[in-house]
Amino acid sequence: MFEVLVFMFENYFSHHTALDSDVMEQELSAAGFDSSDITGAFDWYAEMKSRLTEPAPHYAHKHSGLRVFSDMELKKINTESIGFILFLQQANVINDMERDLIIDRAMALKQQVITVEEMRWISMIALWNEGREKDYLFVEDALFNPRGLAIH
Structure with missing residues (x-):
């Protein structure tokens, strides 16, 4: 899964390329990544994005x-x-x-x-x-x- 995240970052996110998740999933699959790793990477990334938009927790x-x-x-x-x-x-x-x-x-x-x-x-x-x-x-x-x- 980690390799999928790095690939996604290098090829999509760092270039501000906005692709449909279905298209990205097809391209990742064509690049040889396992579907469970692709799904895991999408979930990992979505969770990170949701945490970035949450209100900041209060620290003492x-x-x-x-x-x-x-x-x-x-x-x-x-x-x-x-x-x-x-x-x-x-x-x-x-x-x-x-x-x-x-x-x-x-x-x-x-x-x-x-x-x-x-x-x-x-x-x-x-x-x-x-x-x-x-x-x-x-x-x-x-x-x-x-x-x-x-x-x-």
């Missing part, structure tokens, strides 16, 4: 700075991925709500372990869909720059 503090991960999250999301999310938050690229959305979407994937590359893709998809291309570019640099992030 503007910047909580502390996120306690559940045992299930710690088992599924590897240490490097957690470090990446915390880095984004400390760099003020994402806020508490976006952090929680990204973690939720990571937990919704089928993989038993979420790698940092997968976490970066999830972050990019979430930021892009919020219309935050500038922040998306920051994460894209983290994903595709072989030397890693250049902090100035």
